[in-house]
Amino acid sequence: MSKCQDCLQNEVFVHFGEEKLCLNCYNGRMAKRFGVVATSYPEGVAIRDGLGEVHHFQLRKRLDPIGIFMEAEELKSAGHDFKVQGDLYCDQGELLLQLIAKAERGMGERYVERGTFPNGQLYDSIKNQRLAGRVECNPTDEGVPLLVVDGKSYTWEEIGKMLMACEGFQVKLEIIDPYKEVEWKTETK
Numbered sequence: 001m002s003k004c005q006d007c008l009q010n011e012v013f014v015h016f017g018e019e020k021l022c023l024n025c026y027n028g029r030m031a032k033r034f035g036v037v038a039t040s041y042p043e044g045v046a047i048r049d050g051l052g053e054v055h056h057f058q059l060r061k062r063l064d065p066i067g068i069f070m071e072a073e074e075l076k077s078a079g080h081d082f083k084v085q086g087d088l089y090c091d092q093g094e095l096l097l098q099l100i101a102k103a104e105r106g107m108g109e110r111y112v113e114r115g116t117f118p119n120g121q122l123y124d125s126i127k128n129q130r131l132a133g134r135v136e137c138n139p140t141d142e143g144v145p146l147l148v149v150d151g152k153s154y155t156w157e158e159i160g161k162m163l164m165a166c167e168g169f170q171v172k173l174e175i176i177d178p179y180k181e182v183e184w185k186t187e188t189k
């Protein structure tokens with residue numbers, strides 16, 4: 001990883017034209033340009049999912065000409081990742097709360113359930129006849145992406161196996177912007 005060309009300390013996070021800057025220095029440039037300062041925020045948070053398991057997230061805030069972006073990225077590979085966007089002059093404390101609330105909602109429901117066959121073999125199934133996830137690049141196969149569900153990555157082969165129990169049923173696949181919310185029409189009991 002290369003170092004930021006301004007502070008020569010932090011890792012490069014943004015390519016700003018020809019320049020390679022860390023998040024702090026990039027935000028500093030934006031602050032000068034727009035007169036908006038990135039207010040302080042926690043470096044990380046720990047959030048419990050719907051099953052009580054704790055997930056650790058790194059938080060980031062990025063100032064941008066079109067708004068303020070905040071992201072909570074789970075500190076593990078192919079984990080949960082939540083993003084929110086606010087207006088450049090928004091209440092940044094409120095934006096942080098929105099991000100945490102989105103992460104809590106996003107982890108409130110588990111989509112995949114692990115079961116055991118009588119012979120002891122493990123299998124995964126789709127719990128409530130619905131599934132949401134994030135498309136991620138697959139480091140071992142450039143031709144097919146992975147799907148991250150419940151903060152865990154699955155191959156399409158694995159997702160396909162989960163669908164074996166749903167033969168004959170219809171499936172709806174909808175692509176959703178990462179800054180939007182995954183919403184379901186009906187809640188599960």
Ligand SMILES: [Zn+2]
Nearest residue numbers: 004007022025
């Ligand atoms: Zn820097």
